[in-house]
Every structure is written in structure tokens, then in C-alpha cells.
Amino acid sequence: MKKSAKEAFGIIQDGQIIRIVHLRKDGAETYLLGSDSMLLDADWYKSDQAKASSADADFIPIDSQFMDSDELDISDMGSSESYETSDLPQQPRMEVSPITLMFARFALSDGVVAVNLHDQHIIKDEPGKIKRADMARFRKTNMSREAKKAAAWQSCVIDAEGGPQHWLHTGPNLLLDAIINYGKESSTKLYFQLADANDVVLTEFYRFSIGDDLAGTNLFVYLGNEYRKLFVFQDGKWTQTLDIHITQDFPDAQVIYSKISLAMDSAQIGEPESIVLAGDLADKNLVEYVNSQSMSTQTSLISFPGLVVSGSEEGDEYNHLVLAKYSLAIALAYKALNTDDKHFSTCTFLPTRVIDSQKELRVVWHGFIVLSLIFALVLYSTLYFMSLRQQAAKEDDKKQALTITLNALRAENSVVEQLSAEIAAFRELSSNVAGVLKDKNRWTELFDIINSTFSTHRDSWISNLKKDGENLSITGVSSRRDYVSRLAEGLPNCKITSVTKAAVRNRTVWAFEMHFELPQLNWEDILLEDFVPPDTLMTSTSSPRTYRKYVPKKQVTKKTTNGNGKKSYRYAVLPYIKNEYTPGPAGDEMTYDPEMQEMYLRFVDAIEKGNQLEYRFTGHMILEKYPSSELAGLVRWWVAYRLYMDLEYRLARETLKPNLAVANTYLPHSKLLDARLSFAMAENSFKQKYEDLKAQHPGTQAAKQAAVDQKTIEGEYTR
């Protein structure tokens, strides 16, 4: 059901007459845009083979634009199939039925369509039986299984006389079928708003037109072509419906009134307050006649509140007379336009198939299956896609973390490679020393062995020791005979060459001669053990990657004296240089190079941490990137200074060497450090270096520190 339709077509069939009205709602007003009617040869519900006659001349041209049938392609319509409904008359080929012509005059697709039902197909249950079970039982009782299966029924609960009542419509609605066929033939899209029982739509429209202020007994009489009924309203409430049995097709007013009076009498209805007449037989004469019969009863034709009949040249009275015949169709159209109005019920007897066919977006079970599949697919795809995205994000995070780790490892690896290279270089150097010393310098060891051996056999001595080829030969004397073999056991691979008896002042002694090998020595191990005692390596426990710094057990100090009473020094590393005397960045190189600035800050951080590998590495990076910058000199100085403080004198000197070769900003400081290195390395030249520095760079911070150093050396490092 469309809400707030703007235009509506009310179409009714009453016996042999079909009427149509076209209403447009615009705010509070409703415009009658057109109406038409036609007379059938026979009532569709009474004659199967009845043929529709031509349209009645009772056509009221109100708005010509809706009556224009010029565009209707009659030939096309003629080629269409005949009406499916067997009740409808069969048209000869290429002929257009009058009902089609009538519908064609209206633009049915511009509004909604409301039709009525045939009264004989409505079955009413007892009032009050509106429970679901009662309604089902009623349907079971009154419907065949086939009709039920074909869903050829519609139920509504009507607020009728005696309370809520279950109305069941079964069987065909031939008017609706005819309109549907028209829509198919003319390829016109139609929208059916409602199909309603005459009783319902008339009583509702009556109350809508009269209002709620009805007091007393009021009658509404509809006198149609076949449908003729009297509705009794008591204080505005619909209380009874009485059939008016008029057998004549066109009875006069006297007959009509007498039949109405008969119905009232049989229903024991007293003098009504008012009588409203509508339908085909309602006209001015009838109104006047009824009024003349009763002075207390006000009789009138039905009125249409807010209805504007535009373009009509006749007066309102004429319109009322004409429109009274169309009252049922107008009532239907009104109901279709005012679905929200409280006077109209919402129930409709439209077949389910029609309602469904009007729902463009209707989806049934197979559609729901596909929808479910789509939903499942979209859900799965979305979840899977999100999962992939999430995994991709995780991979990105992981990749980022791995990249950082990789870069760190690369940096570490470069340090490791540098370490390996330095170690290899040193090994080559030490292997040269070890190569020269291989199988040499074993005499001290020999003397130690031979002294130890003979000292345990004190009455033994030797008189000669000499080298005999690769071996050694000794001759000696022992006071005890058994000592000779004990002595031989104490010497490496010793062989006793001869033992002879001798006498010293009549005391027997044993002269012997032995050959033995020089002891084996590994000079490489001796060198390492000599200078790197195992307990001198300080192992940090804070982190596995913490740099291990070599700290000798005691500083290499040398007490020097030349025997002439001159001073001797305790050569060592001097205390830290105060901050105000250390060099800093000069110039504005870093001002315009943020990357240089960042690298320098990292280097400073490394220097402060004192991690030798780190500061050497970061310093190396700067020197690689900015080899000819002023900063390079500063970096070299700091690296050399830290190495000096770490007792790496040779490395410090190697690092500092380029600074001493050029006259740059940091030359005085470099000379200062060079002098410090000389002192630490017990070089006598340190004094001269300090003096040169003070002489060549007087007033500089380095010269000031040189004076401090000299004072420190004289005070604390002199013995």
C-alpha cells in the first residue's frame, strides 16, 4: 500500500455498470480530474458469455488531458491475447473492447487504483470471532481445499455492526482481473492500492464526509444498479445494514421510498434524523420526494468534502446529481488517497499475488538464499580481507622491526669485520714475532729446569755445558751413584752417556756425562699470557652486548733513573682534561647540515658512554662521510683522547697522526694529546712537546692544559 498517494482511480462494478473516477489530492483539497462509466451487456458475475456494450454516453469530460486517447495504439492492443478471465467477453481480433477504451482514457499509471468487490463473494462470520483460530476455522468451513491452496481468498476484520467481524472474500474479482489485463495489454504499469467491500467503503466514506458529530439515528442509502443498501448509524456508529429490495431497474421515487420505509419498518427503525442518498438512483426527485414524506427528516444527496470539480460549467447542484452516481467510485478513490485518515480502515481484499507483484524489491526464499550467500560471501571476504590486511600490517610492523634489527646487525657486523681485520693484522704481526722465536730462546727455561733438578740433589754439580748439535751435553760429578739417574730423569729426554768412578781426597764420587734436549716453548702463548692475564679482562654482566674493556691489572709504570740523581717518573695516564679545556665544534658546518649535526650528536653520546667500539664506529662514519671537514679533526681528537684514556696508546697515536700533520683549529689540542701520549708511553720527548706547545700556541686552552699537566707530572708522577 502506497502511503500518501497523490492521485487515485476509483473503479467499481455494480451489476452491469462500470464506473471510474480520477482524483488528485493536493493538500486539503481533492480534485476530480475525470470520471467515466460504461454499461455491460450483462453482469460478469451472472452471465459467462455476456458481452460488454459500448461505453455509456454518461461520460463527463472534466479534464481533457486525461481523456486523450490519441496516443493509444489500438492495433497493438488488438494483437494481444484475449482476456484470461473466462467471464470477460471475447473480442474479435483487431478489435478493442469498450472497457479497454474506457481505461485508456485515463493515465492509470499516474496514480493508484482502488476497486470494489462483488458483494456475493463476501462471507461474514459472527461478530466477535476474530481470533486467529476462529478465523482459520471459518475459512476451513467456507472454502474448498483447491481455493485455499490457490490462495484465492482474503480476510479482513471489519469494525461493522455488532463489533469486529471477520469478512472472508473468496472467488474471483473480475473487475480487478479486467484492469490487470488492461495493464498487460497496454504495457501500463498499474499500482493497486486497495480492493474493498462496498459496505465497508461506503460506511467509512459516509462517516468521513459527514463527520463525527452525528447524533441520533441517521441513514445512508446507496441505490446502485444492483447494489442497493441502507446503512443505519446510531449516534455516528454503524449499527445495521439493510437490503433494499427493489426489483425494478429504474424505479420511481415513490417505490424507492416505500422500499426504504419497508426496510426501516422491518428493522423497527424510527424516524431518522437524516437520510443521505447516493448511487445511480439517487436524484433530485427522490430527495424532494423523501423530504416531502417526512417533515422531521432531513434528506440530501451525499456530499464530497473538499472535492473540487474543476472545469465544470454547470453548478454545484448539477455536479452533486451527477457525482451521486459515482459516489462508490469516489469513495474508493478517497480511501486510496487518505490511507492515514482515521475514518478509513487499512485492511484490503487485494489478492496476495497482486500485492506481491507490486513489490518491486520482493525477495522470496531463493532470493534469500542468494542474499544469504552474498552476505556470507561478503562477510567471509571482508573478514578474510581484514585478516589479510591485519597480517599485512603485522608483516609491516615485523618488517620494520626486522629492518631496524638488520641495520643494527649490519652496523655491528661492520664492527665485527673491523675487529676481525684488526685481529688478523695483529696475528700476522705476532706470527712474525712468534715465527722468529719458534724453537729459540729456550735457554732460560733450560737453566730453570737444570737448576731445579740439581738443587734437589745437592752433592752434584756440573763442570761443562755445551751444545752438541741440536742437543745439549753436560759433564758433572755426583757424590752418590744413584743421583746420576735421578738427575737424568729431571732433564728433558736425557741420555746418560757415561758414568765413571772417581775420588776426591779418597772420597768416591761419580763423574757423568749426559745428553738432553732443549725444552719446548710456545712463544705465542708466552707473549699472550705474559701481557694478558686472564683475570685482567673485566666482563660486564649488565648486557651481553656491552663492550668489554681491557683493564690491565696495574698500569705499566716505569721507574726510570739514569744513575745521575735525576728525576724519575711514574709514567701513566694523566687525569681527565677539564671540560673548559677540551675542544668543541668550530665554524658553522653543522648549522647547515642537519645530518652532520645528528651524526656528531650520536658520536658525542658514544664518547660519553665510553664504549670503545661504538665511539670508534660512529667516529669512523663521520670521517668516512666528511673526510675533509673541520669536524673530522675534532672527531679524530676525541677518538684519540678516549683511546688514550682507555690505555690504547698506539691506536690513539695512529688516530691522532693526521691531526698533527695539518695546521687546523685543533692542532694545539692535538699537540697536547701527543705530549700526554708520550708521557704515558714513557717517552722522554714529552717534556719537549709540552714546552713546544706552550711556546707555539701561547694563551690557548691547550697551552693552559699543558701547564696543568706539567704541574701534575711534577707533583704526582715524580718519584
Added chain:
Amino acid sequence: MTNSARNTLVLSSLLVLSGLLAFIMLNSAKKKLEARQAETKELSQQITQLNRLVAGRDSLELEHARLMAVASSQGKVFFKEDDSINTYDYLLRVLNWLGRDVEYDFGMSDKSEGNFNEYVISGRAGYMDLVHFTRMLEYQRPVLTIEDISISAENALSDSIDFSMLFRTHFKTGGLTQDAVSYKEVKKSVHSYDLFRPRYTETIQGEEDVDPSLVNVDNSVLIAISDKRAFVRDSRGIIKILSEGDRVQWGYLYRINSRDNAVVFKIYKYGFEENQILNLINEN
């Protein structure tokens, strides 16, 4: 065709389109993810390899620090160059560091080659002095190799020995000058022992060290024995009263034998213990 059938067809088409679109999108996303995973895997492999490479960093750092320490300590260094003057001076420096004197004759061998010069020293010295001199030459910083040593005891009484030593002084470009070579504390110790000193001799040992005020048993006579005392008169006529345990030249009074009228001395004159007996002389 009913609306529902039509709608179902539309929905079916939508389903197919959605499926196609989803397949394309998911396939694309999956390929991108796989590409990222492959990149991550490659990074992981690189990290694994690098981890393997840097795994030994700790030991490498220790080794490096140790070698650096060795390098900085200049455990063994080559002379930058060498000639007889250099070596001669160095030997004197060694003796200076040693604080002892070893007398030797110095000579240069004709067996010098490109990287070393060979020298011979021969002389006379105390045995342990020679040992310490040798120790210094072998264990000090400069690379000197002692090729041969011959030692012979000169006589039976003294620990002085005659020796000759053949050694080489090695040098190398990039080495140090003698001035740059500093003293190094030598940790190598040698057991001290007078190896060449004869313990038994035919001649009297340590005659010069004997206290002349003590009784010379060889020149003395026992003149009386009284109450565990022995009265001994030396060659000068001076009488000495000795008790058991009293020192005499090269020994001490071991026992007074009143019953036999004799005293026994323990004498170490030739490197071993001898009993020397003085009998009471009857001067009457």
C-alpha cells in the same frame, strides 16, 4: 517473470560479481601479503646470517681487547734497524736494567743476513749472573734469539764460569728504535742454584773466609782435658779452652773423650765432613 524471480536473478548476478570482485581483491591482497612475508622471510634469513656472523662478537671483542693490550704493551718488538753499535748499547742497557755486571768480549759474526745480525760474546761471570743476563735477553721486548751457549767451570773453588754466547738481533722495517724500547718487567723466574760450584775438592775450600782467631786443628795440640773441657794450644803457644760444639776453623768440637784422652772435631774442609782427632799429649 515475477519480481522475486527477477530479484533473485539480480541477486545471483550480484553474487557472481561479488564473488569475482572478492576473489580479485583477496587474491591481490594475498599476493601482497605473500610478497611481504617473502620480504620478511628474506630479512629474517639475513638477520640469522648476520646473527651467526656477529654471534662471536663477544669473544672477538675479548680477543681484540687482549690483542690490543698485547700490542699496546709491546711484548715483543723488532728493532727498526740494527748494527753492532745498537746491539752493543742494548746489551749495556740490559746489564743496566739487571743491575749486575757481566764481563764479556763482544764480536760480530759474519753470518748476518737481511733481517738479523749475529753476535758472539764470551767472558767470565757468575753462573747466576749469566742466567739472569740470558733471561733478560730472551724475555725483554726486542727480539733477540740466543742460538748457542757454552759454559765451562774455570776452577774447582770458584762459581765463576767461562762462557760464550752466540745470539742474533732481529730487525724489521716499521720496528722501533732503541730509544723507543722501554723496560719490561720480566715475569719469568729461574730457580737459583750454584750449578757449577764443585762440592768436593782436593784443595781446601773457602780458606779466605775462615776466621783466623778460631783454632786451627791442624796446627794445634791437645794439652789437657778437664770436666768436659779441652785445653788446646795452637802454633803460637796460645791455649784455647773448648767445649763440645765450639767452633774451630772449618768445623766444630764434636766430642771430648776423657776416657781415651782425646777430642773429636767435625771438619768440612774439602766439601764433605771429616773427623779429626786430637790426642792428649803428655808433655812430661
